[in-house]
Amino acid sequence: xxxxGPLLLATFLFCVGVYGLIARRNAVLVLISVELMLVSVNIxxxxxxxxxxxxxxxxxxxxxxxxxIAVAAAEAGVGLAIIFxxxxxxxxxxxxxxxxxxx
Amino acid sequence: MxxxxxxxxxxxxxxxxxxxxxxxxxxxxGQAKQLVAGVAAVGTVVALVFTLIxxxxxxxxxxxxxxxxxxAVVFKVLFLGSLLAILGISWRFFAEGRYFQGxxxxxxxxxxxxxxxxxxxxxxxxxxxxxxTVSIPAFIMAGMRKRSLYSSEAAMKFFLIGVLSVALxxxxxxxxxxxxxxxxxxxxxxSIAALGTVDPLLAAAIMLVIVGFxxxxxxxxxxxxxxxxYSGSPLPVAAMLAVASKAAGFAGLLAIAFIAFEPVAxxxxxxxxxxxxxxxxxxxxxxxQQRDLIRLLAYSSVAQAGYMLIPFGLARSGAAQVNDAAVxxxxxxxxxxxxxxxxxxxxxxxxxxRTGMRSISDYAGLASKSPLMAMAMTTFLxxxxxxxxxxxxxxxxxxxxxxxxxxxxxxxxxxxxxxxxSVIAFFYYLKVVKTMWMDSAPEGLPALQPGFNLSLVVFVLxxxxxLLGVLPGLVSDATSLTGLxxx
Numbered sequence: 001x002x003x004x005g006p007l008l009l010a011t012f013l014f015c016v017g018v019y020g021l022i023a024r025r026n027a028v029l030v031l032i033s034v035e036l037m038l039v040s041v042n043i044x045x046x047x048x049x050x051x052x053x054x055x056x057x058x059x060x061x062x063x064x065x066x067x068x069i070a071v072a073a074a075e076a077g078v079g080l081a082i083i084f085x086x087x088x089x090x091x092x093x094x095x096x097x098x099x100x101x102x103x
Numbered sequence: 104m105x106x107x108x109x110x111x112x113x114x115x116x117x118x119x120x121x122x123x124x125x126x127x128x129x130x131x132x133g134q135a136k137q138l139v140a141g142v143a144a145v146g147t148v149v150a151l152v153f154t155l156i157x158x159x160x161x162x163x164x165x166x167x168x169x170x171x172x173x174x175a176v177v178f179k180v181l182f183l184g185s186l187l188a189i190l191g192i193s194w195r196f197f198a199e200g201r202y203f204q205g206x207x208x209x210x211x212x213x214x215x216x217x218x219x220x221x222x223x224x225x226x227x228x229x230x231x232x233x234x235x236t237v238s239i240p241a242f243i244m245a246g247m248r249k250r251s252l253y254s255s256e257a258a259m260k261f262f263l264i265g266v267l268s269v270a271l272x273x274x275x276x277x278x279x280x281x282x283x284x285x286x287x288x289x290x291x292x293x294s295i296a297a298l299g300t301v302d303p304l305l306a307a308a309i310m311l312v313i314v315g316f317x318x319x320x321x322x323x324x325x326x327x328x329x330x331x332x333y334s335g336s337p338l339p340v341a342a343m344l345a346v347a348s349k350a351a352g353f354a355g356l357l358a359i360a361f362i363a364f365e366p367v368a369x370x371x372x373x374x375x376x377x378x379x380x381x382x383x384x385x386x387x388x389x390x391x392q393q394r395d396l397i398r399l400l401a402y403s404s405v406a407q408a409g410y411m412l413i414p415f416g417l418a419r420s421g422a423a424q425v426n427d428a429a430v431x432x433x434x435x436x437x438x439x440x441x442x443x444x445x446x447x448x449x450x451x452x453x454x455x456x457r458t459g460m461r462s463i464s465d466y467a468g469l470a471s472k473s474p475l476m477a478m479a480m481t482t483f484l485x486x487x488x489x490x491x492x493x494x495x496x497x498x499x500x501x502x503x504x505x506x507x508x509x510x511x512x513x514x515x516x517x518x519x520x521x522x523x524x525s526v527i528a529f530f531y532y533l534k535v536v537k538t539m540w541m542d543s544a545p546e547g548l549p550a551l552q553p554g555f556n557l558s559l560v561v562f563v564l565x566x567x568x569x570l571l572g573v574l575p576g577l578v579s580d581a582t583s584l585t586g587l588x589x590x
Binding site for chain 1: 227228231232235239242243246249250251252253255256257258259260262263266267269270271273274276277278280281284285286330331334335
């Protein structure tokens with residue numbers, strides 16, 4: 001299998017994530033965009049592991065991907081709690097409305 | 104695989120303490136909940152003792168990905184010392200506020216577990232896990248005052264910026280893995296050196312990894328979360344973010360830059376040097392216009408990050424002497440910065456607790472009300488500026504010394520900006536000093552009652568600032584021993 005397919009997919013997902021981060025104003029959607037970026041990293045790691053270094057005795061790439069999945073879950077949990085708390089205080093999850101403090 | 108238990112004893116001690124704190128908080132009621140602060144402090148001292156036992160040792164475990172040497176031990180002592188100081192200044196703050204004490208101490212300890220792993224980590228995976236262990240509890244701590252609009256806004260901004268930076272950093276790490284086939288830092292260095300020419304994609308990946316840490320240390324242009332988060336979160340949390348979390352970012356950046364990407368130092372050193380110039384200049388110029396003391400300290404901490412980035416700009420591949428001098432300068436500056444900045448935040452907490460105010464004009468006449476606190480604040484601010492006879496002077500001197508190891512045109516440029524910025528910085532530090540000593544106090548201002556713990560911490564840090572200013576050898580003897588190279 002060629003490396004080009006998985007890498008294109010990963011790059012596409014990463015770009016969608018970056019776009020969502022810039023264009024979306026809803027905090028939940030911003031969080032989803034970041035998760036998309038993390039998924040693209042996982043695709044990268046697993047593709048490199050299996051297609052570039054198939055014989056290596058240590059499976060660094062796949063271990064890394066597993067850790068990213070676990071940490072991303074923790075991040076999403078904390079992030080949704082923070083967004084939920086913000087919603088209870090301000091009745092909005094729009095990141096543009098969160099502007100009490102300006103320099 | 105055998106595990107070297109002594110090497111990870113400080114981490115284990117802190118983990119056990121964190122769990123004990125959580126358990127104690129579950130079973131205690133009402134006023135008794137204040138005891139958890141004591142449990143946390145005792146556990147920290149135990150971890151500190153284990154760390155000091157490791158001094159002078161060379162140990163590595165988990166297949167070489169976790170290394171304990173003098174460099175790591177100095178960092179761990181720095182983190183655990185900061186933890187003790189932060190526990191001291193947060194006790195009254197949280198005991199009186201009566202919000203979520205147990206959770207706060209648990210999260211604080213968890214965050215510090217990540218920090219003390221950071222200087223030992225020699226693997227991208229371990230660095231990533233340590234960084235997230237530092238960050239995720241910090242997101243929650245920033246939003247600790249659940250009903251405060253400012254606190255939830257601070258948590259929101261900090262969280263979004265934090266996860267974005269981690270995502271960028273991970274993307275860079277995955278590409279680096281694709282090029283090198285390993286996540287072990289010394290092996291990455293060997294593979295990159297063997298590649299010969301640096302592929303543009305690899306260069307971009309290296310920049311992404313460095314950007315990820317740039318957010319953590321609040322370097323310009325990734326600094327904008329810092330002032331908002333510091334001023335919105337509870338003040339002890341701001342102190343922790345400004346000092347310990349930033350030091351953890353530097354620990355990670357040192358390992359990444361000087362071990363894994365050392366063969367391509369010509370690529371990242373100029374970039375980090377330029378970032379250092381922009382960071383200190385912008386931080387200082389914006390700090391000039393602040394009226395809120397916490398925001399002033401936040402921008403000052405951005406500028407300080409710029410000073411600490413200077414040694415990165417001096418790095419060159421293969422020049423072990425230059426690189427070691429750079430690492431030692433950063434380490435010495437971090438220690439000095441921790442001493443003076445936690446002290447400044449301690450005084451700010453004492454003032455804020457009593458008066459509920461934090462703008463610089465509220466410090467008017469502090470000297471007549473509580474001369475000792477005003478004296479301490481003056482010393483800390485002068486030290487942050489770099490005046491003799493304080494440790495801040497020697498911190499800047501260490502950077503100049505690193506630049507003099509091998510003088511280049513770029514090094515001279517960096518030094519020029521260091522001097523210009525030190526002068527600018529004095530202007531806003533002295534503005535606060537002038538307000539404290541020369542302006543008259545408003546009517547009916549109550550005297551400060553900082554409490555024993557906070558007074559003790561501020562006093563110890565004050566003595567430390569002056570003592571290290573007179574005898575910098577106490578710390579620099581330890582930092583000059585510590586080459587990072589042993590891996």
